[in-house]
Amino acid sequence: xxxxxxxxxxxxxxxxxxxxxxxxxxxxxxxxxxxxxxxxxxxxxxxxxxxxxxxxxxxxxxxxxxxxxxxxxxxxxxxxxxxxxxxxxxxxxxxxxxxxxxxxxxxxxxxxxxxxxxxxxxxxxxxxxxxxxxxxxxxxxxxxxxxxxxxxxxxxxxxxxxxxxxxxxxxxxxxxxxxxxxxxxxxxxxxxxxxxxxxxxxxxxxxxxxxxx
Amino acid sequence: xxxxxxxxxxxxxxxxxxxxxxxxxxxxxxxxxxxxxxxxxxxxxxxxxxxxxxxxxxxxxxxxxxxxxxxxxxxxxxxxxxxxxxxxxxxxxxxxxxxxxxxxxxxxxxxxxxxxxxxxxxxxxxxxxxxxxxxxxxxxxxxxxxxxxxxxxxxxxxxxxxxxxxxxxxxxxxxxxxxxxxxxxxxxxxxxxxxxxxxxxxxxxxxxxxxxxxxxxxxxxxxxxxxxxxxxxxxxxxxxxxxxxxxxxxxxxxxxxxxxxxxxxxxxxxxxxxxxxxxxxxxxxxxxxxxxxxxxxxxxxxxxxxxxxxxxxxxxxxxxxxxxxxxxxxxxxxxxxxxxxxxxxxxxxxxxxxxxxxxxxxxxxxxxxxxxxxxxxxxxxxxxxxxxxxxxxxxxxxxxxxxxxxxxxxxxxxxxxxxxxxxxxxxxxxxxxxxxxxxxxxxxxxxxxxxxxxxxxxxxxxxxxxxxxxxxxxxxxxxxxxxxxxxxxxxxxxxxxxxx
Numbered sequence: 001x002x003x004x005x006x007x008x009x010x011x012x013x014x015x016x017x018x019x020x021x022x023x024x025x026x027x028x029x030x031x032x033x034x035x036x037x038x039x040x041x042x043x044x045x046x047x048x049x050x051x052x053x054x055x056x057x058x059x060x061x062x063x064x065x066x067x068x069x070x071x072x073x074x075x076x077x078x079x080x081x082x083x084x085x086x087x088x089x090x091x092x093x094x095x096x097x098x099x100x101x102x103x104x105x106x107x108x109x110x111x112x113x114x115x116x117x118x119x120x121x122x123x124x125x126x127x128x129x130x131x132x133x134x135x136x137x138x139x140x141x142x143x144x145x146x147x148x149x150x151x152x153x154x155x156x157x158x159x160x161x162x163x164x165x166x167x168x169x170x171x172x173x174x175x176x177x178x179x180x181x182x183x184x185x186x187x188x189x190x191x192x193x194x195x196x197x198x199x200x201x202x203x204x205x206x207x208x209x210x211x212x213x
Numbered sequence: 214x215x216x217x218x219x220x221x222x223x224x225x226x227x228x229x230x231x232x233x234x235x236x237x238x239x240x241x242x243x244x245x246x247x248x249x250x251x252x253x254x255x256x257x258x259x260x261x262x263x264x265x266x267x268x269x270x271x272x273x274x275x276x277x278x279x280x281x282x283x284x285x286x287x288x289x290x291x292x293x294x295x296x297x298x299x300x301x302x303x304x305x306x307x308x309x310x311x312x313x314x315x316x317x318x319x320x321x322x323x324x325x326x327x328x329x330x331x332x333x334x335x336x337x338x339x340x341x342x343x344x345x346x347x348x349x350x351x352x353x354x355x356x357x358x359x360x361x362x363x364x365x366x367x368x369x370x371x372x373x374x375x376x377x378x379x380x381x382x383x384x385x386x387x388x389x390x391x392x393x394x395x396x397x398x399x400x401x402x403x404x405x406x407x408x409x410x411x412x413x414x415x416x417x418x419x420x421x422x423x424x425x426x427x428x429x430x431x432x433x434x435x436x437x438x439x440x441x442x443x444x445x446x447x448x449x450x451x452x453x454x455x456x457x458x459x460x461x462x463x464x465x466x467x468x469x470x471x472x473x474x475x476x477x478x479x480x481x482x483x484x485x486x487x488x489x490x491x492x493x494x495x496x497x498x499x500x501x502x503x504x505x506x507x508x509x510x511x512x513x514x515x516x517x518x519x520x521x522x523x524x525x526x527x528x529x530x531x532x533x534x535x536x537x538x539x540x541x542x543x544x545x546x547x548x549x550x551x552x553x554x555x556x557x558x559x560x561x562x563x564x565x566x567x568x569x570x571x572x573x574x575x576x577x578x579x580x581x582x583x584x585x586x587x588x589x590x591x592x593x594x595x596x597x598x599x600x601x602x603x604x605x606x607x608x609x610x611x612x613x614x615x616x617x618x619x620x621x622x623x624x625x626x627x628x629x630x631x632x633x634x635x636x637x638x639x640x641x642x643x644x645x646x647x648x649x650x651x652x653x654x655x656x657x658x659x660x661x662x663x664x665x666x667x668x669x670x671x672x673x674x675x676x677x678x679x680x681x682x683x684x685x686x687x688x689x690x691x692x693x694x695x696x697x698x699x700x701x702x703x704x705x706x707x708x709x710x711x712x713x
Contacts, residue, residue: 015634059643061634068629104626111629125624183653197653 004030005041008073012045013052015065017072024073034080038117042070046115053200060108063200067115074114089117090210093141093173095127097156102149105179108199109145116203118143129156129163136169142210145202146192148179157182158190174209178202226605229566231525237532240470244477245285252282253433253482257440260486267489277437283485291485294492297534299452301359301389302420304410308388309420310359312497312536315568317603319542319561319596320359321351322574323393323426324378327583328364329548331671336547336583339364341381343584346675347576348385350586352682353674356596359389361426363576363584369695372702375399376695379406379423383691387682390423391454391573397441398698400425404449406694409687417450424452424497424571429479431459440486447487447494454538454571455483456499460512461522463505469522476502477529484535497571498530499538506545511580514543515556523560524567531568539569542592543577549587549664553578557588558595565599590674591667594646601642646670 004027011020027037049066052058081088092113096103103125110120121139123131132144144164148154157177164170174193177186187195194209196202232240252270255261256278265271270282298313310318328339331346347363362378369377375395382390383406394400403423408414411422427442429435446453457479459465465472480498487494503512503519513519523540530537541564546552557575564572574581575596576589606612617632627633646666648655655661661669683691 059637061628061637064629065634101624103624104628107626108628197651201653 002027002030002032002040004032005037008037008041009045009048012042012066012069012073013048015062015069017065017069020069020073021076024076028076028080034077034084035086037073038077038081038086042073043117046070046117049115050200050203063115064108064111067111070117071114074117074119078119088119090142090206091119091121091139092143092145092206093121093123093132093135093139094145094147095123095132095135096125096147096149097153097160098126098128099156100148100150100153101125102179103147105149105199106145106147109147109178109196109202112199112203113145113206116207118203118206127160129160132160133163133167133169136164136173137167141173143176143206144173145176145178145206147177148182151181154179154181154186157192161191176202176205176209223608224605225607226603227566229524229563229568230528231521231567232528234532237529240473240477240529241532243474244481245288247433247474247478248283248288248481249285250282251433251478252280253435253478254278255281255435255440257435257437259444260435260440263444263486263489267485269485281482283482287485287489288481291481291488292533294488295484295535296493296495297536299424299495299497299536300420301391301424301452302422303387303389304383304407304422305387306420308358310389310571312570314531314534314570316570317565317568317572318358318570319356319572319575319592320388320391321347321357321361321363321589322543322577322581322584323361323363323391324365325363325577325579325582325584326365326367327579329578329583329585329587331586331668331675334548336579338367339584340368341366341377344378344381345385347584347586347589348382349679350385350589350671350674351388352386352679353677354589354593356593356600357388357575357589359391359571359573360386361391361573362393363589370699370702372705373399373402373695373698376402376406376698379403380691380695383410384681384683384688391426391571392423393426394442396438397445400442400445400451402694402698404451406691409690409694410683421450421452424454426454426456427483429455429457429483431457431464431479432475433479435479435482443483443487444490447490450495452495452497454497454499455480455487456501456538458501458503458512461502461504461518462507463510465502467504469518469525472502472522473525473529476526497536497538499540500526500569500571501538501540501574502526503540511545513545514540514574514577514580515545515552515560517559520560520563523569524563527564527567527569530570537570539564539572540574541565541569541572542575542588542595543581544588545578545580547579547583549578549585549591549667553585553588554591554595554663557592561592561595562599562602565596565603586671586675587664587667590670591646591663594644597642597644 146157176194177192178196184195194205196205261279264281273280302309328343343364351357351360366374366378461472465475502522541560544553544556575592578585
């Protein structure tokens with residue numbers, strides 16, 4: 001493995017978000033392809049981070065810093081990847097559902113997904129079902145992720161899925177849900193494709209969902 | 214620079230105080246009256262002579278004891294030479310207890326007849342291997358600062374088990390140890406072992422590697438063995454714990470204030486005799502005081518009175534400026550169960566908050582009759598929690614984080630901010646065994662209760678490969694002291710299977 005790719009992996013693990021841009025450029029200058037930088041530099045670093053996090057050896061602020069480093073590198077790589085026709089791992093559309101202003105969990109999911117190599121679009125808080133539908137048409141995500149903290153707002157998840165069906169775009173996406181009051185059986189009940197109990201699980205679930213489709 | 218802030222006070226740590234200075238003084242002067250008017254019974258002639266030569270009144274002398282009355286000026290004089298600080302270290306000096314006002318150190322308790330077998334959960338007589346196991350666990354636990362046997366080695370000879378017990382502890386830990394001794398000869402042998410371990414008498418003087426546990430008998434009695442050990446400890450620069458164990462309603466007044474007066478009088482006698490024998494002799498006064506349960510008659514190790522009395526006694530010793538022996542991490546439960554966790558959490562918190570110095574009995578169950586490695590491991594985490602609380606909340610510009618709040622703004626989040634990244638590990642305590650997973654992950658990890666996780670950690674520690682602390686030559690030399698003791702006592706009743 002090339003030295004520069006190893007140092008990119010290490011920079012991801014150490015969360016060197018301010019140095020990663022320079023390193024990415026250096027790798028490109030040395031003739032590494034954007035694809036190799038992504039799959040042989042960034043991704044192995046993030047996989048390592050993910051393993052350490054699951055083992056309890058790394059903590060959320062550290063993982064977020066690694067994910068931010070990944071995102072900073074991807075800013076440079078993305079146009080090149082598109083240019084060369086290399087498929088990104090996938091696109092994730094996120095939002096806290098209508099009536100709910102809680103977003104820390106959803107933000108975590110966004111960062112973890114970015115860290116896993118997804119392109120993430122975050123619609124923010126209290127997102128109307130129609131806004132999800134519009135964004136699906138426009139952004140063409142592989143996955144729609146919905147979050148809610150309140151038992152009173154978790155019903156909006158079902159409404160949003162219905163809205164996607166009515167607009168005829170439900171089949172184009174996989175729907176993933178999360179948040180303190182929901183669980184797998186609720187996901188089944190409203191016809192979501194997947195449920196994740198936390199942000200780390202969410203990025204794993206997202207990876208599985210795009211593999212299947 | 215113009216200073217605007219005035220009269221600004223901070224608590225660097227949270228505070229707990231049971232007794233006011235006035236109450237402490239009332240107790241102290243009451244103790245002086247007890248020593249002078251009621252007196253203490255001393256069962257050792259040499260001790261009586263030392264006291265008498267120092268000015269004590271000696272009365273009611275019988276064949277085996279005398280009533281000794283101590284005038285208050287003798288106490289004043291003794292207080293002027295008793296050290297306000299005692300240091301005990303580990304043999305390689307890595308671990309160190311600096312015992313003085315407001316310094317906390319946690320450790321085990323001494324000779325329990327029983328232990329809970331870590332594998333079978335069975336309560337049985339403790340053995341050499343158990344004592345070694347407890348010491349190995351003590352070595353592995355970060356919040357465990359000193360060690361006591363947590364079991365009597367009952368597969369060794371009855372009259373010499375203390376040497377074997379010390380050897381088992383030395384095999385398992387290099388932390389400071391508080392030893393017990395069968396008799397004076399037992400102290401002598403263990404001191405010889407300590408010289409071997411630390412590298413000679415001069416090294417010992419640079420830092421003793423054990424303290425000696427001495428327990429006078431409540432109410433107000435000082436037995437032959439106790440006084441002999443005390444005098445020997447003074448003569449040989451051995452720091453010693455002088456701890457009566459008064460029992461409210463049984464061996465002390467049922468009122469806690471009365472118990473404190475009595476306990477203090479008992480300890481003050483130790484201070485007086487030791488300072489007469491050798492000014493500067495090092496005491497740690499204690500520390501185990503509780504109530505009798507008036508239904509079962511047991512000595513309560515988990516009662517709120519135990520925690521409260523220990524805390525009050527800490528207040529008294531802080532005022533006296535004498536290091537203190539304190540009690541926590543113990544319970545009356547028969548197993549490591551909910552009661553054990555609850556009682557240990559309460560008494561560890563109280564002892565930590567008040568600032569007892571040498572806080573012992575971590576791992577005691579069954580009113581001090583049974584040791585539990587599981588309770589040791591669980592207590593380590595409780596101590597971690599209380600240590601976090603004791604770090605308090607520093608309030609300053611950086612910690613109030615106004616700039617950070619402004620930067621993040623309403624509706625933002627702090628997870629990604631440098632302020633979080635740079636401080637979360639020091640600001641927020643991370644548990645090791647306490648579970649904080651969400652339901653799904655907890656389920657995936659086997660749906661384990663705290664007790665199950667503690668048990669697994671115990672087995673993990675016991676089965677971890679560790680470097681031996683004693684090399685072959687040293688082990689043989691130490692063992693030789695034990696064997697010679699057995700040899701000397703060969704003629705005696707030494708049935709090692711006395712418990713069947």
